[in-house]
């Protein structure tokens with residue numbers, strides 16, 4: 237089999253990152269090896285996102301770049317996958333003659349066949365078929381990829397919630413959960429390759445299994461907790477309306493479950509939450525936050541906010557700001573509302589002007605930035621358990637400033653804070669800490685990360701869930 241080169245460009249969420257890995261492994265079966273260099277590629281796949289207008293613009297501008305490359309490289313095959321592909325289908329082929337393949341979010345398993353057809357018949361293909369409730373096939377765990385410490389595992393696809401602003405139910409289809417046995421099988425295979433942490437992915441993991449009579453999400457977590465060799469479990473995303481007491485208790489009882497939850501609130505105004513079809517009130521959201529903190533005091537809570545939803549008044553926005561101030565999130569993603577047809581909010585009156593939206597966005601981001609920084613600074617002096625991902629970027633770029641001879645490593649706390657650290661030891665440069673749990677004394681807190689030094693290279697698993705002080 238002739239070796240051919242594949243370049244994948246991924247835009248969007250973690251689900252797309254996971255799908256891109258599946259794309260790579262599917263195509264490895266027909267002789268494609270991944271390359272990091274665009275110019276080397278025989279096949280380029282763009283995995284797109286349409287959740288916000290900006291992501292879609294990014295996809296089309298990248299595709300425009302590819303069309304230029306194809307002018308002097310006629311045999312290059314270009315495929316577009318993901319949510320834009322699902323939504324636009326045939327229109328992409330009509331609009332862009334350089335594109336050979338448009339494949340939807342449920343066509344990944346058919347890719348080898350589709351690409352082989354294009355290779356042999358030089359045809360152009362659109363495959364955006366979506367089943368009513370598709371089976372989620374077993375994932376492929378590749379042999380050849382380098383071991384990473386943390387991996388994503390999709391446990392659900394699609395969404396049945398129909399939030400008024402959101403295009404996901406239309407491009408990812410109905411909510412479908414994967415069988416628990418298939419999930420456990422994949423996690424065991426990953427762990428056997430050296431993976432220590434998994435992040436379970438779904439649009440609304442709290443409703444896992446419900447419409448198919450599978451086990452509950454909390455039960456699934458308990459089963460995954462038993463996988464030997466796995467050190468940490470994370471998940472995303474939770475819908476506040478479905479966050480139940482059983483899952484909240486999991487933050488106390490499930491030892492490998494990290495102390496972090498991403499719980500998108502979207503707005504702090506009940507009027508807007510109703511218009512958004514979110515099915516909870518600000519009071520209910522705040523109650524869930526209290527319950528989470530009562531159960532797991534060290535838990536980090538992050539959230540998403542949409543600024544400028546149609547009809548959002550100054551009062552509504554103030555209520556959002558107040559909620560953000562009350563909760564004191566550990567991190568916040570704030571987005572400018574954008575119309576995403578066929579999401580129903582497109583038809584709502586009282587659209588907010590872009591200048592008002594960007595002012596509101598700035599206010600909220602400025603508040604959160606100073607809060608995140610001060611929260612990070614409060615951690616100075618504590619000792620944190622860090623699961624090491626590998627050498628830090630700074631290291632890759634030539635080592636720490638000031639000529640410090642020790643290597644700088646990077647990892648995350650259970651609360652999902654990035655920690656860059658070095659090891660003070662004569663043997664430091666010969667150690668490989670990748671995948672190791674290390675106790676790190678925090679010396680500095682920055683806007684997006686912490687930095688410090690390792691004080692114990694073999695901390696016990698006892699302190700897995702939180703902060704523990706070790707003698708240096």
Ligand code: 5AD
Nearest residue numbers: 287401402500540571572573574576
């Ligand atoms: N406009 C702006 N933000 C959006 N999001 C989803 N749809 C839109 C939209 N139409 C945001 C939500 C969601 C995150 C993934 O993207 O905050 O939680």
Ligand code: SF4
Nearest residue numbers: 395397398399402404
């Ligand atoms: Fe979109 Fe709402 Fe489903 Fe999240 S829960 S994917 S915001 S429809």
